[in-house]
Amino acid sequence: MAGLLLQIVQGLSLGAVYAGLALALVLVHRFNGIVNFAQGELAMLSAYVAWQLLDAGLPFWAALPVTLAVSLVGGMLVERSIIRRVEGDRELAPVAVTVGLMVFVNAAAGLVWSFAVRSFPNPFPAALSFGSAQSGFSALGVLGVVAVMMLLLHAFFRHTGAGLIMRAVAADPVAARLSGVRVGRVLGLGWGLAAAVGAIAGILVAPLLFLEPNMMGGVLVYAFAAAVVGGFRDPVAAVVAGLGLGVAETLAGTYVAFVGADLKVIVPLLVIVAVLVLRRGPAGTAGTAGQW
């Protein structure tokens, strides 16, 4: 029983990271209609930025906002310089460009920081014991940060003018444009926000998985599965699915004999296929698309 609890907590802490990255994927897709294959690598890049700041002697809670700001601006720059050229194109161009970005960022990080594994300080106290089971505070901390992030985003979209404008653009860009909204800026801001959310996921996951350029490769697969559950539109569903996937993956690896630890990676594929089959009809429109 204690073992089960421990596994669930470990699953949740990884799941929260999947959720964070899935949230970033959803944000990008809602504004640009693009699935960003480079989202994981951008998050990895943000984690390296944070690492560099920490290495320079900044305390963690000072490095965090700086990293988020850098990621926000970086995301907007990427959108402006590259993504804008393929917005509105059909499948191939956006996928190809983000895949290219993924390859490029991965190699560039390897060039700058090498492929060696680095430790990343954990912002949360290391250990906490409850009952007979013991586990990391970090697991709860990660969950807490993701929850706060969700609330902040919700508040931003619901209760600020900028949020209202962004929702208008996501709902109907043409109408928004006709009403005088500068749609281009909003789309850029969408990318920036997504990059910042991804940065949080990257910073949360770095102490767990250790920092290296390929850190997010495995995470991206799970984040995709979570985002698919949310139809790439519904942030709440994506986050819940991310958490669920973390737990399901941990438990399936242990308790489902056929899956076993070596085939855990099949779990996200099964989830995606199941969702797409069950949803039938045009995918992507189900779920509570009107959230936020």
Added chain:
Amino acid sequence: MRHGNDGREGTGVNAVAQTGHRRLAVGRMAGDRRRVWPWQRTTLAALAVAACAAPFVLEPYRVFQLTMVLVYGIALLGLNLVVGHGGRVSLGHGAFLAIGAYIAAIMTGRLGVPYPLALPVAALVTFGLGLALGRPALRLSGPYLAVVTFVTAAVVPPVIKRFGTVTGGSMGLSVPVPSPPSWTGLAEDQWLYLLVLAVAAVAFAAARNLLESRAGRALTAVRENPAAAEILGVRPGSHRALAFGWSAMYAGVAGTLYAWVVGFVSPDSFTVTLSIVLLAAVVIGGPGSLAGPLLGGVFVTFVPAAAQRAGDAIPGIVSGLLIIVVVCFAPTGLAGLLRMAAGGVARRLGRG
């Protein structure tokens, strides 16, 4: 000519398409088949002669490289049917390559079947799989297909390892190199090259025929405007599924040839990186053209090896940047650039 809506996209995509943030893809229009180079047959004949003569004048290593170009060329030709001609993105063709390669490895290496038999078996199996998977897969809208195929590619190595009794697990399998019949007097690498060249020639001719047939034109129609095509009586589903089957078959055949040429298959040869490399090569070579896959094969074979000289991480940086630059500034790829250059030269010659 371009419509952002294929009838199934989420609203975000359409809407963005109408806000002015898009760009015309010049030269990618289906009907743009104007002949820009008047000496096509002569050029092709010259190329064919050069291709046949190459193994006799080049060093063995260069012959090997050319063989790899052709192998990748065949795989890319297949992927191009889906990506370039069908307008859909598959990041999972590495899986079909793996199936073809493992069929060759298991049949010739483990069961001792004569090697030429692996080719039709691999072709049939992958064609069937592609046809079966194609229909449900291509019904997925927008980016879902890319996501599903990406995740599938990620699952390939662990699955190969799981069935280790058949596949040799993570240690991989050695594949006996097809030895040339003694009457030819050819060296191994020359024989392999000619073998691959023959398959490639058939593959390219077949692809050309396919694309020129009504099925090929229907495919283009569906890519350019599914709704209009459907109104006109083209059934998008069946054409796309058939294209997917052909595409998988090409990848499977390339996989078998790959196993022969490399002489070794292992799960690490078929990671998601391979699928990414294939997509990159299609994009850089030139989606929707026949020369594109060959140029893509040249890219895959030569660029990483050359970029390596500049530094360890440089191949990745070069490939990543090239994809972005090509998509943004030359969406017709190297083939398009070649076409433009050829057009320029032809005009100048014509004038002079």
Added chain:
Amino acid sequence: MTGGMSYGAARAVARSTPRGAARGPAVRGAAVRGAAMAAALVLVLPLGGCRLTGGPEAVATGSCAGQQVTGITEDTVKVGGIYPLSGPASAYGLIASGVRAYFGHVNDGGGVDGRKIEFLVRDDGYQPARAVEEVRRLVELEEVFTIFQTVGTPSTAAVRDYAGRRRVPQVFVATGASRWGTDGGYPWTIGYQPSYVAEARVYAQHLKETMPWATVAVLYQNDDFGRDLRDGFADAIRGSEVRIVAEQSYEVTDPGVQGQLANLASSGADVLLSVTTPKFGAQALAVDAAVTSWNPLHILNSVAVSPAVMETVDTGKVPEIVSAVYQKDPANPEWEDDPAVEVYRRSLLSYAPEADPAAPQTVFGWTVAQAFVEALRRMECPTREGLLEAVRNLDDVPVDTLLPGITLSTGPGDGFPIESMMLARFEEGHWAPFGKVIDTRAVFGPVRTASEDSPAGSSAG
């Protein structure tokens, strides 16, 4: 198929220029061209056998008559190595730096028997197919004398068929899979480091001696490396009271091993055997530290050891970390004044300043290069066959950066140069060897079989 009506329609939709009208002949043209090409091939075939480039292999005369002397002259020897300089395993690229430093050092001292070593490094990104391509480049284009090192089991396995066919020695491969030493079908390929089985035996021996009733939890990478070590360990504890009570595997593509560790922790085993690569080894150490109710003896296999990983260990939370070692750790103050380590540090500064001297991979490269040079010196014929003869008949050859008491020995039926190791405890930022050198061959007998066709699927805990 669509009907005639739709055909016309599709045509109409697909075509926007009138110039594409006469397609029929072109279609036939393509088919004809394909057939013509095939016919051309058939015509060309009988002409084969001749090649305008490349002469016959260079062979020696005199007492070594008939042996290959490609890549070796009176004053140079050309050596090619394939390392993962890019990609996920590029941490092992450091090996090449260590090798380069030693070769530089040797060349400065006049080379080996007057021959300067020319070392060509190629990158395979840890992909077997690229390794095959690079080995062909090295052998066919650069015409190297020998392939000195391929890294990792997949690349090595991919290359060895070719090496055997071309009769090019593939010496001292940087992987511990036991098959390099046991597989008689590949005489041209030979390993170097202690096999994973030997390493597993050292751990088993230690447990049998100090914790005879230990329960063991095993975390292993699901590939040849992980399975080799796990199977070797299970073999070595057979007949003792040491038992494996829990096992979990992971894939290199998994994001993390948190779930597996949680599972293992619930077994409450006395010992955690972590058969991992650096990233996952570090994760396992971190989880072990975080789970305060479980404090097993943490055995970290040597593959996972790297300075970056050990930096992160909170020794207060993971009380005892043990690994097996066979080379000197430059970070250990014991070797502060050791002349061999002194030369190593100095040469590294001048020939490979980018490399971290404390990284075991760098020391590994330096040490294996030294072993290679020893083998070159022992060649009776300066030929490929002569090198093979030399590496297959090493007799207690000392190498000064190996731990005292550990030497290189090979012989007929024994393709494992190093089979002795010591245990070391991680303390104060370095590995401190303790106990005596364990000669696994003397204790357990020769490594019998490679775990070649070990059935998969037994991993599900």
